[in-house]
Amino acid sequence: MARNDSTAATPGANRLLVSDLAQDLSFLVARLRSQGSAAANTRLAPLGLKVRSYSVLSLACGDPAPTQRELAEFLWLDPSQIVALVDGLEGGGLVHRETDPSDRRSKLVVGTPRGRELCARARAAASAAEDDSLRALGAAERATLRALLARAAFGPED
Amino acid sequence: MARNDSTAATPGANRLLVSDLAQDLSFLVARLRSQGSAAANTRLAPLGLKVRSYSVLSLACGDPAPTQRELAEFLWLDPSQIVALVDGLEGGGLVHRETDPSDRRSKLVVGTPRGRELCARARAAASAAEDDSLRALGAAERATLRALLARAAFGPED
DNA sequence: CCAATATTCTTGAGAAAGTCAACGATTATT
DNA sequence: AATAATCGTTGACTTTCTCAAGAATATTGG
Numbered sequence: 343m344a345r346n347d348s349t350a351a352t353p354g355a356n357r358l359l360v361s362d363l364a365q366d367l368s369f370l371v372a373r374l375r376s377q378g379s380a381a382a383n384t385r386l387a388p389l390g391l392k393v394r395s396y397s398v399l400s401l402a403c404g405d406p407a408p409t410q411r412e413l414a415e416f417l418w419l420d421p422s423q424i425v426a427l428v429d430g431l432e433g434g435g436l437v438h439r440e441t442d443p444s445d446r447r448s449k450l451v452v453g454t455p456r457g458r459e460l461c462a463r464a465r466a467a468a469s470a471a472e473d474d475s476l477r478a479l480g481a482a483e484r485a486t487l488r489a490l491l492a493r494a495a496f497g498p499e500d
Numbered sequence: 501m502a503r504n505d506s507t508a509a510t511p512g513a514n515r516l517l518v519s520d521l522a523q524d525l526s527f528l529v530a531r532l533r534s535q536g537s538a539a540a541n542t543r544l545a546p547l548g549l550k551v552r553s554y555s556v557l558s559l560a561c562g563d564p565a566p567t568q569r570e571l572a573e574f575l576w577l578d579p580s581q582i583v584a585l586v587d588g589l590e591g592g593g594l595v596h597r598e599t600d601p602s603d604r605r606s607k608l609v610v611g612t613p614r615g616r617e618l619c620a621r622a623r624a625a626a627s628a629a630e631d632d633s634l635r636a637l638g639a640a641e642r643a644t645l646r647a648l649l650a651r652a653a654f655g656p657e658d
Numbered sequence: 659c660c661a662a663t664a665t666t667c668t669t670g671a672g673a674a675a676g677t678c679a680a681c682g683a684t685t686a687t688t
Numbered sequence: 689a690a691t692a693a694t695c696g697t698t699g700a701c702t703t704t705c706t707c708a709a710g711a712a713t714a715t716t717g718g
Contacts, residue, residue, distance in 0.1 A: 358574045359654060361562040362623070363555060367630055367642065368536040370649035372551070375533040376576040377653065378526040393530070394675090397521060404519040411695060416516045418534040420677065425697060439696095447684045447695040465520070472525055478651045484525065487652070490645045491528035493636045495535065496517060552704090569666060578706065583668060605666040605713045 374475070382471040389464050390434070396464050398427045402437045403453035403461040409442055410449055436460055532633070540629040547622050548592070554622050556585045560595045561611035561619040567600055568607055594618055 363369050379393045386396055397417055401408050410428065414421045428451055431437040436457030442448035453461060476484055521527050537551045544554055555575055559566050568586065572579045586609055589595040594615030600606035611619060634642055 356570070356574060356654070357564045358559060358562070358566055358570055360564070361559055361574075363558045363562070363574075364650065364654075365646065366558075366626065367634065367646055367649065368533075368540055368551070368626065369555060370646065370653050371529060371533045371536055373576050374649055374653045375526075375529045378529055382526055393526070397527060400521045400524075401516060401519055404516070404521070406515045406518065408516055409695080412514070412516055416514060416519075416521075418531050419675095421696065422677085422698075423675075426675095442695095445685070445695085449696070468524065468526065476525065476652050478655050479648060483648055483651075486644065487648045488523065488525055488528065490637060490641055490648075491525065491532055492522065493641075494634050494645070495528050495532045496514070496522075497636050567666080577704095579667070580669075580706085581704075584704095600666095603666080603714070607667070 378471070378475045381474040382468055385467040385471040385474070386464060389460060389467060391460075391464055395427055395431055396468060398424070398451070399431055399436055399453065399457055399461050399464065402431070402451040403458045407440075407450040407452040410451060413451065431457065536629070536633040539632040540626055543625040543629040543632070544622060547618060547625060549618075549622055553585055553589055554626060556582070556609070557589055557594055557611065557615055557619050557622065560589070560609040561616045565598075565608040565610040568609060571609065589615065 358364065382393045382396070386392060391399065394417075398413060401413060401416065408416070410421060410424045413419070413428075414424045417424075419427075428437060428439065432439065435454055437451055437453055439449045440452055442450050476487075479487065516522065540551045540554070544550060549557065552575075556571060559571060559574065566574070568579060568582045571577070571586075572582045575582075577585075586595060586597065589609075590597065593612055595609055595611050597607040598610055600608050634645075637645065
């Protein structure tokens, strides 16, 4: 959870809203991420997942099965952390490693049937957490936000 | 720094862009935050600051001097982390603690002249980091993003 | 006023996450 | 064939997170 136990998205009168930092994009992103992952961890905890493990599981259950290297780049994590994450999921029978036929150095991480089933429920939980976190924004605003963030995070490709 | 040493914001062809996760707002925020703080830390390192210490310094040099409690809530950090952060800044002579006259339990964190001077340079560095991180977005898009993030992070109080 | 409760900062401990360098196995380059 | 590069893995280390408890100060209810 977090140090801010008020469930309300609005922490109340905050004198610091007038600060320069409150206009800093990086700060806003950092703060929203803290809120968001706190909310997501709360929702995912009953499923035995955290935001991190959920991200890996979700990608492993997706169509192009990712290699560990791809997971590291996509999630912006160190490869050694992917090892630990995949170990955890594999230990729970949610995922398994397959040597990439086209490059035997690489290992594809693919979801098991059980992993896929859990992933479906986890997606619902993650979606609920998003509602918790973005209560202040309407559907259209969320779509706009999504598009801008995607471009900022991955650059203008397509 | 980070595990992604490519300075380009666009890591190149990424097969996982078609994944469901790539449409997940929480994931996008988390990833952009990782990128953003990596960029900011790089820019702030020559000044002896990190994103965390910069945030505290910036608020301490702002107009309503914050208490440590307010810093914790605003930055979404545990109060004990604020202690460490302020200790560091105070040790460098950038900030000092003042007992709040209206509540002697609280301590106001206020920037010293030296802290304010460094803060000005740090703001420029942070701004440059933002350019690094949001190269893909134009000024109008950044303004839209800022407004949406601010509302999501703090609720609809204007 | 006084006792009980709450809040603020602080400390300390342990868990989790981030960072970095090295290694064996495999692939790519020359 | 030899050299260099890449991938997953391990291990060590630092930083960050999370929680519980304590001292000083404020607030509340009798």
